[in-house]
Amino acid sequence: MTLPVRHDSMRARNLGVVLDAVRRGGPQTRAALAERTGLTKSTVSKLAGDLIEAGMLAESGPARAGERGRPGVEVVLSGDRVAALGCEVNVDYLAVCLLDLAQRVRFTRRRGQDNRGKPAKRVLAQLRTLAVEAMAEARRLGLDVAGAGLAVSGPVADGVLLTAPNLGWRDVGAVDLLGLPVETTLGNEASLAALGELWFGAGGQDFLYVSGEIGIGAGLVVGGELFHGTRGLAGELGHVVVSPDGPRCRCGGAGCLETAAGQEAILTAAGDVATVAELLARLENDDELAVKACGEAARALGIALTSTVNLLDLDRVVLGGIYAPLFGWLAPPIERVLADRLVKLRSTPPTLTASQLGGQAATLGAAGLVVHQVLADPTRFLPR
């Protein structure tokens, strides 16, 4: 790939090194940065100056005229100039978020709507409306949108959503159909949500993020990196088999986890409840059928997670999507299954936690991916 801006490749690399050091180390003086990066103080000062000029770094504390670069002043990532857009199309909602370079959320919009069976073109045009709204908000805030990430509920390759059985979509050129005026990176919803959890969640470098929606996906984070698999299709937890002779699944298989613990399976088992909000209301009133439905889904999740932990060796599982609000009802029976089945092979079964990101994990991960691209190679986004 050739870069769109002519530049000295050493300088490009060092700009990325300085930004990355600030991202990892937080606010710090130029002298500390020089020590951390191994660059000379004068090189760091020059690079930091360029990055401040570009609005990617800022000086902390009140900057007074003529005092730029004085010793003791710390530099921090600046959220005042560059932003990234995160977009998500899922089975029953659309969502966008705007994240600045300092990784603060500046705008979010979520629209619940059933996308099943609708043409991809129409749904992505609706998502574009939300994205355009976010970009207008960015302009109003004085932010340049450096790029976008797009999360979709199915496996992807080269900007194409290969299949989304729950939407009835196949080989959808999602990036083209979204048609944003900025470079857009496509990713699987559960994988991006796992990155969202890694960067914005409860912390930890090794965990399985489980995305419970109408479909069930997962993202495996090992040593702070997402596990992709041979073709980037890893994490299809929803199609781990929990009962070989169970109900047919939209994937073509049968007895997949999704048929037992997907949103629809739970709502149906709870007595054809219409929404997750209503299910929650019933659970809080100790509705017997609703509690039983969660218990059955939890047993299936426990079995699929047993298989997953045995294969992948996990110490921590984060439950996201609808599983986060349902956590109180799902976690105890899941934990019982894991303890029963894993006790001999592992001294301690994995811990379960609920995602704290409130359904925003995937859009945060999608936007965060773009922020990380900018921080790793800022020259592409510097003013020409």
Add this chain to the structure above:
Amino acid sequence: MTLPVRHDSMRARNLGVVLDAVRRGGPQTRAALAERTGLTKSTVSKLAGDLIEAGMLAESGPARAGERGRPGVEVVLSGDRVAALGCEVNVDYLAVCLLDLAQRVRFTRRRGQDNRGKPAKRVLAQLRTLAVEAMAEARRLGLDVAGAGLAVSGPVADGVLLTAPNLGWRDVGAVDLLGLPVETTLGNEASLAALGELWFGAGGQDFLYVSGEIGIGAGLVVGGELFHGTRGLAGELGHVVVSPDGPRCRCGGAGCLETAAGQEAILTAAGDVATVAELLARLENDDELAVKACGEAARALGIALTSTVNLLDLDRVVLGGIYAPLFGWLAPPIERVLADRLVKLRSTPPTLTASQLGGQAATLGAAGLVVHQVLADPTRFLPR
């Protein structure tokens, strides 16, 4: 870690660079080595000379007196001086192999015996007898044994076999009990067999190696590297759940793959056949019960592999252990399950192949691990 031999760390690194370049690139001239490594020709000549002296490299073709180092002569890894020992204790056999630095197998010994319920101390003493025999053979061949790898049928950590349900062992200090006079590295049998398959098998950098024995394990190789998981316990394919309400498993769970497709399950279902050899004889005579037993095991394997492929995104599965000789009877029904269940999510289901290593995969991987350690850091093994 401080190294036992004082050395110039740059020289140590460069010795490893040269050896690795010869291992990857095969026989080549010193000039080609210089080009490949970026080292000067005189540095390469000096390093190659030291490595020839140490018996780690040799010159190809007939070396005539006074002609060492002449242009055009290629250097190759030498199998004449340094060797590594691979050892395995499995549920119903013990095995050792001796591998030289050129990765040629120089000696193997395998002893079938039922180790279930026997004290670990006694079994490892029996394995030591085989290992001592291999080391005597090494001496006879003029080979120095640089180290040993020990494969065990269970999860390991820090030289300890944590649990081997099929043997009834728990927290066994296997390296200490084996008590070899050389540094010994402990590893899980299926993981080491996966490395054996990577280095000595049909090739390919991305695959799942399935080890079918009395227990069933797996090693996942991604981009030429073994996937370890959070604590090095990944690959417990035998305890992926294939029928949640199925028979109790020795692991404490129920309906694990092992209960349906482990060696004992197959032999029992085939009509209490005593050995795999007898099962094979019956299969070759189209014995109905034997064929049916393989079909049932294959269906369970197909279900467990469906879950695994959905989680890990695999294009290739290598069947080893007893599954290699049974391949002709197992593969077609497994492939039918994979095709049925994976067709919508993946354009092509993963291919199945039989390991060609004839039950030696784990000892070859264990010895190969030591060879790779020597090649990466030869100074530890150079004469003082």
